[in-house]
Amino acid sequence: FADALAPLIQPDDLVWVHDYHLMPLAQELRRRGVKNRIGFFLHIPWPARRLLATLPNHRELVEALFEFDLLGFQTEDSASAFEDYVTGELGGTVTPDRRAHAFGRTAQVGAFPIGLDVETFEASAQDEVAQAEFERMQASLSGRAMIVGVDRLDYSKGLEERFLAYEQALIDHEELREQVFLLQIATPSREEVGAYQDIRARLDAVTGRINGAFATVDWVPIRYVNRAYRRDELAGVYRAAKIGLVTPLRDGMNLVAKEYVAAQDPEDPGVLILSEFAGASEQMRQALIVNPFNREEVAEAIVQGLNMPKAERIARWTELMADLKRTDVMAWRDAFVAALRGDDAASDRLAAS
Template identity: 45%
Template sequence: MGRLVIVSNRVAVPRRGEAAAAGGLAVALKDAFSNRGGLWFGWSGTVSPEPPDVVRHARRAKVDYAVIDLSQAAYDGFYAGYANSALWPMFHFRLGLLSYDRDQAECYRAVNRRYAEKLMGMLRPDDTIWVHDYQMIPLGAELRALGSRHRIGYFHHIPFPPWAVFSAMPGAEDLIRDLLAYDLVGVQTHRDLAGLVDCMAQGTGMKMRAGGEVRFRGRRIRLRAFPIGIATDEFADVAARSADAPEAQRLVASLAGRALIIGAERLDYTKGLPERLKAFGALLNRFPEYRSKVTYLQVAARSREDVESYKDLKREIEHLAGCINGEHADADWTPVRYVGRAVPRDTLAGYYRAAQVGLVTPLRDGMNLVAKEYVAAQDTENPGVLVLSRFAGASEEMPEALTVNPLDAVGMAEAMKAALEMPLEERRERHGTMLRRLRENTVGGWAKSFLDVLEGHDAAEAPPSRAAALAVFQARLMSRSISTSSDSVSGEMVGSQVADLSTARASRAR
């Protein structure tokens, strides 16, 4: 078995003697790396006026880290520009916020091309490459253009819209064709899989029956849903310990017996924070018996502060929180507590355990692990209630939550009231079912299932030549159509997954 090579936008190299970060891909890939070793490549997080054109290396445990800096121009064009001002809003269905600039799109391609050139020099023939997320969509195509014959998989962590939305992006066809460079393309949910299949069919011109598998130029490309999990038992243990820590104890004492509703995420317009604040205001206005009886704590760590839409969002949230507190607060009660900075993961786990209601209401989200962490953090004897947006990927796996439409402030207020009043027996039943499911689908199992599929199917029969790869995969293709004469698609994969999901839902309904 060869090495596992991970490519992601940001790579945090642990300091010598320290463990890897406690969240994100570091947790997901811990077991895979420990079993076989590997290489992790990507941006260092450093922006330099004139970065050296070199890769810096470090080795921790069995993992080799290889990172490269970005110039200010590359950061502005690739990351803050095209990736987060064009791709991010498009993938989250927010076309009104999409800001496209052709120079930034070229910079995005150029950075991916440079990453591919640097990575190729570090690869071994039997490596398996796993590329992560929207910043790196063209990387597989650039590797193929350089002659890579490796197994290459891509996982898309955020939503994948249908072609009707995706096609609004200039160069949409080229982005979809880039995915044909991969042997496996994974998304979070069956809803995202349907969007991917629709884009693959319409964006490439291929005649697709239902989805699941595409044969292209002697290679097989699989399209699959792999819902990411969390380290459930580990997080539950952290929450139980943190509940007795001074930070959580101070929070509980300050509530003076009031119920706690909690929300925690990055400050991002996809998370539905203004809508959530309006819904909490509606709770206090429509159900005045909850005035001075409940406190809403919102943690919103600042992010992407160099993007104008995020600055606007921060001002809006601060204004709404101030308005609610100005209208409803008493001398001994502040309805909304707004924390606009990051809170340590362990501390948050203790806060989750103390909260009677977990409010997770994004306007659109690939998965949203906060929903799963809130459930894992609860005391099984006296659990809180999850109020979850129907547009979060997690809702597909967690039908026992109180599902809401985040655009309906009154509906959300009613769901919060129902959560606060839910009987203990019902809370235990809902929580127990979700917790069992979380324990079945762990983050380690997610990584293993993706790699099993990626490494288990047939190798490429005839990798394309460099000239053919450039003609097919590079961004600036002149043609908008791809011949369908030798391409075939099997709908068995998606069809069976959707059928399994429908059967499971019907069973739960009975």
């Protein structure tokens, strides 16, 4: 990457590097003489200090990061975890304006929660494809409420825990049976990796067991789909769902939560149930925030969401949507670029956070 990129960089360019697989890139660019300001943004969570320290090469990885001028994280939790590693593991320092010092270098630290392209997504939610998908889902409801989950097929997404929590809701609340179903869209990923084959086999087994225990001749409690859908198709599915169930065990942000909110009918919106371990939970406090490891808590949130009065649903959605627009993807871009340039206003904002 450095060999390909270095000859293209002009003297006044800013370089913005994304995600964990390119953590050493600034170090390699510096070795090739690049003096430009270089920023790094991590899309996944930064682990707790003692967890990171179990990696044999943890110091080398973090030393490479200190060749960046700006280190951006999705959440305040991740930014603070990085600062804790600097002070607790490296013996470095972090100033009140969030300048981390270690390895003889200084890097600015900040939290920059990534946003949704709200305007574009809203437009796609109104197009013919989305409307057709919405009408198709409406016809398939047969008067029942739909809960939707949309995730990459990955062990971090908590799908097995989600299915078991939904089963718990059916056990505890018999009145839900035949009145609700869960549509889980799980897009296959890394299918050649053994761990992903295992999770797919487990989910197939759990789905089969739950459907076998509760299904009737005209009702299946879980519709489990392993294929990818376009964003405009998903927008129509989201809009038809009474509940968006977004319960990863760990996630940097999770834009599905934001897409679900953006796709809703303002006059009759659905309810977002969101894991406290998704980065989005720091912003989306009007969702029903749950611990995905607590089966009973998620089950009760499902019941609460299904029974929530329209006025409360509208009030929660209104606040969520206003925040989505205020912190959209353009605001995220502008905040990071301003901080990478070293703008005073951006530095003040980082220090305040």
